[in-house]
Amino acid sequence: MIVRYGDQEVSCLVRQTAAVTGRIRIHVYPNGDVEIEAPSDKETGQIRAAAQRRARWIFQHRNAAITARRMALPREYVSGETHFYLGRRHKLIVNESSAQPSEVKLLRGKLVVTLPVADRAAVRRRLNAWYDARADEYLSDKFSEISGRLNWVEAHPPLKLMRMRTQWGSCSPDGVIYLNPALIRAPRHCIEYVILHELCHLVEHNHSKRFFDLLTKQMPAWESAKRELDSLAELILAGHEPAFNRTVSQQ
Numbered sequence: 001m002i003v004r005y006g007d008q009e010v011s012c013l014v015r016q017t018a019a020v021t022g023r024i025r026i027h028v029y030p031n032g033d034v035e036i037e038a039p040s041d042k043e044t045g046q047i048r049a050a051a052q053r054r055a056r057w058i059f060q061h062r063n064a065a066i067t068a069r070r071m072a073l074p075r076e077y078v079s080g081e082t083h084f085y086l087g088r089r090h091k092l093i094v095n096e097s098s099a100q101p102s103e104v105k106l107l108r109g110k111l112v113v114t115l116p117v118a119d120r121a122a123v124r125r126r127l128n129a130w131y132d133a134r135a136d137e138y139l140s141d142k143f144s145e146i147s148g149r150l151n152w153v154e155a156h157p158p159l160k161l162m163r164m165r166t167q168w169g170s171c172s173p174d175g176v177i178y179l180n181p182a183l184i185r186a187p188r189h190c191i192e193y194v195i196l197h198e199l200c201h202l203v204e205h206n207h208s209k210r211f212f213d214l215l216t217k218q219m220p221a222w223e224s225a226k227r228e229l230d231s232l233a234e235l236i237l238a239g240h241e242p243a244f245n246r247t248v249s250q251q
């Protein structure tokens, strides 16, 4: 079934649900596919009208999904593409040279990778190792600094860096804090938000009002940091981890 909005059109898959009656639901998948779910009592005309009424919503979410996907395309590890580091985009420069030591350097907003044989796999490995080392150092330092200024943190809470697909951080019931090393690609204030969030869980092991009061006291602007981090998730995790995939549905 074709749905149009302005000069755009999309072919939607119509799927009949097991339900006999009920609402027509529309889903926009992360790859931009649109699916209409209709109970069996709905006729084609009704389904078309319902989808057409929501055309604006469909295209808004479909276009956003397609853009996000394009931005999150797998990295090629070639000169010219951009990689995030502490929230800033850095242009990658690949230098093939056996005369110089193999290294990764941050130079005036550029990430310069020098390798004797600079094929994509080698660049990727070298760059990821560099990110991991930077994550190790930066996140550990930040963690010590922030936990040092919180009066409820007595000793150094144990910190572990762990790759996670859908989380930036977590706090175990016995007080071990885990941070996602991919955070090294996020802006500093977003990293601070995640660390504070997890450290607040040492006091309040839930997302109660008391938890958010505590967090707000430490970081009044945490909500905007969270929003920014959420909006960057796809982009930041693309080079590091599978991107977040989210289906948008309207009922």
Ligand SMILES: [Zn+2]
Pocket: 197, 201, 206, 207
């Ligand atoms: Zn939490």
